[in-house]
Amino acid sequence: MKKLFVLDTNVILHDSGAIHNFQEHDIVIPITVLEELDKFKKGTEEINYNARTFVRELDKLAGQGLFDNGVSLGKKKGKLYIEPGKPFSDAMNMSFPENIPDHRILAVAEFFVHKYPKRKVALVTKDINLRMKAKSIGIPAEDYETDKVQDMDYVAKEGATEFLDIDTSIIQRFYDESEISADEVKLPTQPEGHEYYLLKNGSMGVLVHYNPILKLFERIEKEEVYGITPRNTEQTFAMHALLNTDVNLVTVTGKAGTGKTLLALAAALEQADKYDYIYLARPIVALSSKDLGYLPGTANEKIGPYMLPLFDNLAVIKNQFALHSKEVQKIEQMLDEEKLVITPLAYIRGRSLSNAYFIVDEAQNLTPHEVKTIVTRAGEGTKMVFTGDIDQIDSPFLDKRSNGLSYTADRMRGQEIFTHVNLVKGERSKLAEVASDLL
Structure with missing residues (x-):
């Protein structure tokens, strides 16, 4: 039997399609939505774009059928209905007497649950609290799962992928020859795209990268880049990528303090001569759902506090050099010339x-559609880097599995132009590392 789903507003604001x-x-779309x-x-925000796009889509489907028998969404698709408001039941009035949009949407979902007792009816919402409210009065509720990552093992690796029983002659060959054919290394699992590995046997070990284009494993080493040297295995992998x-x-x-943004900025500065511009950007998630227009001051004064972490990373790199060194002068010149x-x-x-x-910092606060919008605008010769902590998401409707950063890593896996690295060990300070783990 066909199921019936009642959609909350935030589902459409998250994904207009x-x-x-x-x-x-x-x-079913309640009229309240x-x-x-x-x-x-x-x-100009993504949610505004999604709202306009969805309204235009409804306009194409417009007709009395939306409110009566529904309109078909296409071959082998279900029907779409617009449902006017429904009166609150006794259970609704007892639990949620306040007449607010969320409760009016709940009333519609409850109406269909009782109308079709033998049919699966569920409220679909990204609002965890609304799901709890629904379940409290017997209304099935679930999250919007379409763009969620199903397997987080690749995105949130616990450390470097290790193989501990590699023949010592193979490890020695990497030091002698730097690169070896994939057929000769014979790892237990087939590499996918640009993968990184720690190959070991006892006290012998080597860091390698699989090149899917040449079908070779290449030895990699720690490399100082614009004054910044990787401090652990994962940072070495990240810098190579x-x-x-x-x-x-x-x-x-x-997590915080692992060096994501610092490594990306150092790598960009090291390659500045290869590119016309270096962009370091981050999404602004305003506090208390207030737009930046609510804040006093000019545009630069409004955004300044949000950009400070990025300037802090730039200051760390500049502090690696003397005040009047050519490296610092180059950075200042690049800033002046934009x-x-x-x-x-x-x-x-x-x-x-x-x-x-x-470089897009704090990318965990972007939706999958926002990341797609950014990546699909990349022109010839452009390299894009998305960094973020999937455990520190500021958006109320995103989580570890549905944010744009996790989604991109999962969907691009195995592509010859993509690689993903998860940094594990905090390197900001011992205090920051302990606090990140325990507090």
Whole structure:
């Protein structure tokens, strides 16, 4: 039997094409959702774009059928209904007497649960609290799962992938020859794309990278880059990926203090001569759902506090050199000429992304669609790096499995132009490492 799903507003704001992702099952949009979407139509944020896109899609499907018998969403698809508001039941009135949009959506879901007792009816919402409210009065509720990562093992690796019983002659050959054919190394598992490994046997070990283009394993070593030297195995892997010209897209995850942004910025500066611009951007997640327009001051004064962490990383690199060194002077010149641009992600809209090194910090706060929008604007010669901590998500409707950073790492896995590294050990300080683990 076809299922029936009642969609909450946040599902549509998260994915404007959500109604096409429920296969043969039917979908109900409470009229309250349309009222809420009306408030989001104006603006330049992703949710405003999604609200407008969905309203246009509804307009194409417009007709009395939306409110009566529903309209088909296509071949082998279910129907879409717009449902006017329903009166609150006694259970609703007792538990949620306040007449707010969430409760009006709950009332519609409850109506269909009772109308079709033999049919599976569920409320779909990204709001955990609303799911709990629904379940408290017997309404099945679930998250929107379409763009969620199903297997997090690849995204959140616990450390370097190790093989401990490699023939010592193979390890020695890496030191003698630097690279060996994949057929000769014979690892227990087949490498996928640009993979990194620690090959060991007793006290002997070597760090290697699999090149899927040449079908070779290549030895890699720690390399000082613009004053920054990797301090552990994963940082060595990350730095290699950030410098690798065969890789156009890199995702780097890790908890606070693991060096994600610092490594990416150092690698970008090291390769500054290869690119026309270096962009270092991050999304702004305003506090208390307030737009930046609520804050006092000019545009630069509004965004300044949000950009400080990026300037802090730049200061760390500059402090590796003497005040009047050529490296520091080069950085200052690039800032003055806007060849090195530190900016909110929204300010990148409309700018050319050809032949640029583009770093997106705090990418865990982006939706999969936002990441897709950014990546698909990459021109020739552009390298894109997304960094973030999937355990520190500020958006109320994203989690470890549904954020754009995890989604990108999962979907791009195995591609010859992509690699992913998860940093494990904090290197900011002993205090920061202990606090990250225990507090």
